[in-house]
Amino acid sequence: MPAYEQIKRYVIRRITEGDWKPGGLIPSETELVKEFGVARMTVSRALRELTSERVLTRVQGSGTFVAPQRYESTVLEIRNIADEIAARGHRHSARVLTLEPSDDPQALEALGLSSGPAFHSCIVHSEEGEPIQYEDRYVNPKVFPEYLQQDFTIETPNHYMVRLAPIQRAEFRIYAQKPDAYVRRHLSMEIGEPCLQLWRRTWVGDDAATSVQLWHPASRFHLAGNV
Amino acid sequence: MPAYEQIKRYVIRRITEGDWKPGGLIPSETELVKEFGVARMTVSRALRELTSERVLTRVQGSGTFVAPQRYESTVLEIRNIADEIAARGHRHSARVLTLEPSDDPQALEALGLSSGPAFHSCIVHSEEGEPIQYEDRYVNPKVFPEYLQQDFTIETPNHYMVRLAPIQRAEFRIYAQKPDAYVRRHLSMEIGEPCLQLWRRTWVGDDAATSVQLWHPASRFHLAGNV
DNA sequence: AAGTGGTCTAGACCACAGG
DNA sequence: CTGTGGTCTAGACCACTTA
The missing domain is CATH 3.40.1410.10 (Chorismate lyase-like)
Structure with a gap:
């Protein structure tokens, strides 16, 4: 399995297991680079894809956060x-x-x-x-x-x-x-x-x-x- | 505008203007690299994102194709x-x-x-x-x-x-x-x-x-x- | 064998946020 | 000022398809 995919799954696991809460800050690219021993581009790709999948939100200059769950409409979002x-x-x-x-x-x-x-x-x-x-x-x-x-x-x-x-x-x-x-x-x-x-x-x-x-x-x- | 974004728009324009037809082969990464004068990673990112947006389909070893029309999505897209x-x-x-x-x-x-x-x-x-x-x-x-x-x-x-x-x-x-x-x-x-x-x-x-x-x-x- | 996409590296410069 | 993410480069090796 590609490294970026392993990182994606790792992030999802930390979220599903409750270690990283919605709205909370997660480790920076640099920290994940050290942790996984890969190039920054690889971590960047993993986090970018999770952002486009609405699992994370990123703010330039401040950090990467677990996306808050949004409820908008029954069809589009997963509404309760x-x-x-x-x-x-x-x-x-x-x-x-x-x-x-x-x-x-x-x-x-x-x-x-x-x-x-x-x-x-x-x-x-x-x-x-x-x-x-x-x-x-x-x-x-x-x-x-x-x-x-x-x-x-x-x-x-x-x-x-x-x-x-x-x-x-x-x-x-x-x-x-x-x-x-x-x-x-x-x-x-x-x-x-x-x-x-x-x-x-x-x-x-x-x-x-x-x-x-x-x-x-x-x-x-x-x-x-x-x- | 970032280079990868310009390449994405270029591809979409060629498709909407009918130059590249659904199911048809589009230029390879190498050719687009020459055409735009950028690194292969940049072209790769543009094509990868368009693939995840279901505009393109890619087959390792053979090439990149315009995705065939989808028949799901009547509610979300303004579909005809x-x-x-x-x-x-x-x-x-x-x-x-x-x-x-x-x-x-x-x-x-x-x-x-x-x-x-x-x-x-x-x-x-x-x-x-x-x-x-x-x-x-x-x-x-x-x-x-x-x-x-x-x-x-x-x-x-x-x-x-x-x-x-x-x-x-x-x-x-x-x-x-x-x-x-x-x-x-x-x-x-x-x-x-x-x-x-x-x-x-x-x-x-x-x-x-x-x-x-x-x-x-x-x-x-x-x-x-x-x- | 040649061409394609899939992945990855080790750097780099930039814009932006916060202390 | 430092640390963050955003982008980009110029290479590299690999798996796969086609001829």
């Missing part, structure tokens, strides 16, 4: 439903339906795992008591080994994961779709009402961290943002 | 339905239902116009003859004074506008919604089938250039992209 509801001045609540290991082959495939299990959670999020999102999530145990021990009525999976790991990339697809009966019941939807459905897969380094299906009642939800 | 269809190797056709001035107060409001008229167009876009998008668009005459004189069966409004003006910012909202009877008929949809609906407003400088509603049959369309 609880924060969105709070931003509207409303009360968020969550009901955990499922939280267990799973060997679903499609999920393993989406996470790039050759063998199981993956972690699986199903949660209904409500705004002022009214269900607004059905979240069906698979999680890579390699990235979040303690996922199953969390209490997701207190902190959403999204918030938990953003807090622990620097998301570098996300793919998404958006559909308008009829929910199945199970989802429809949990979202208190009328028969025939469509869902706005969002599939999203996020990456930490080269690992697919999580693959999630989010179902929203069309009458009570839309996505918005700007570019 | 005709290009998307062409990228799938299919045939695009358009039927113009409306093309005229309009004094609709909501539209004037959305475009920030104190007095009318705005320009209004309604177009149905089809993929291999099957309708896939109903486009209801209002345009700011100040930004595109000759909008009404265009033939939108040849070039889509989107392409026309992107060609003339540099879009700098866009807002969007995405809904899952039932179409009204008029839209449903034009999209050949069954009763009860939902639409994936996208509203978008784009800005050129401080002017709202256009405000558009796009309706898509849920069974034949989804949005995709990555961040």
Whole structure:
């Protein structure tokens, strides 16, 4: 593995393990040059790439910092439903339906795992008591080994994961779709009402961290943002 | 402006002006080094960054190529339905239902116009003859004074506008919604089938250039992209 | 064998921030 | 003033593709 790649992974590891906190200063290029015994150009490339991946921010003259997590819009950034509801001045609540290991082959495939299990959670999020999102999530145990021990009525999976790991990339697809009966019941939807459905897969380094299906009642939800 | 940035812009210009076609080979690093009189590392950085931005693809041992068109990104990029269809190797056709001035107060409001008229167009876009998008668009005459004189069966409004003006910012909202009877008929949809609906407003400088509603049959369309 | 991209070095000069 | 990041050079060795 190239030296610049090793340095990138080292930086990510220090962040995910909590040694370097969001907003905090990390060692300078010169210090990393000494630590790894490489040329400055090599360290520079590693840090520059992590900056373009929004893991770091750099300020000429002062230093390199761990990027603060930003929340802007649901589609573009990795936005948290609880924060969105709070931003509207409303009360968020969550009901955990499922939280267990799973060997679903499609999920393993989406996470790039050759063998199981993956972690699986199903949660209904409500705004002022009214269900607004059905979240069906698979999680890579390699990235979040303690996922199953969390209490997701207190902190959403999204918030938990953003807090622990620097998301570098996300793919998404958006559909308008009829929910199945199970989802429809949990979202208190009328028969025939469509869902706005969002599939999203996020990456930490080269690992697919999580693959999630989010179902929203069309009458009570839309996505918005700007570019 | 740094040399690597100048080289990046040069490459993009050659591509946008059609000198270098998607899939085609571009000059090697060595040739660009001679052309610009810089070190190979500088050219390398420019081409590497364009590769990570998916403008180019590189194959060790054979060369650097212009990346083939992507078909994901409708939400983030200001993407053209005709290009998307062409990228799938299919045939695009358009039927113009409306093309005229309009004094609709909501539209004037959305475009920030104190007095009318705005320009209004309604177009149905089809993929291999099957309708896939109903486009209801209002345009700011100040930004595109000759909008009404265009033939939108040849070039889509989107392409026309992107060609003339540099879009700098866009807002969007995405809904899952039932179409009204008029839209449903034009999209050949069954009763009860939902639409994936996208509203978008784009800005050129401080002017709202256009405000558009796009309706898509849920069974034949989804949005995709990555961040 | 020749040409391509992928990586790396050991220097250098610069702009900028903070004490 | 010192330390930081931003850029650049002129070489080098390597892995890979194509002929």
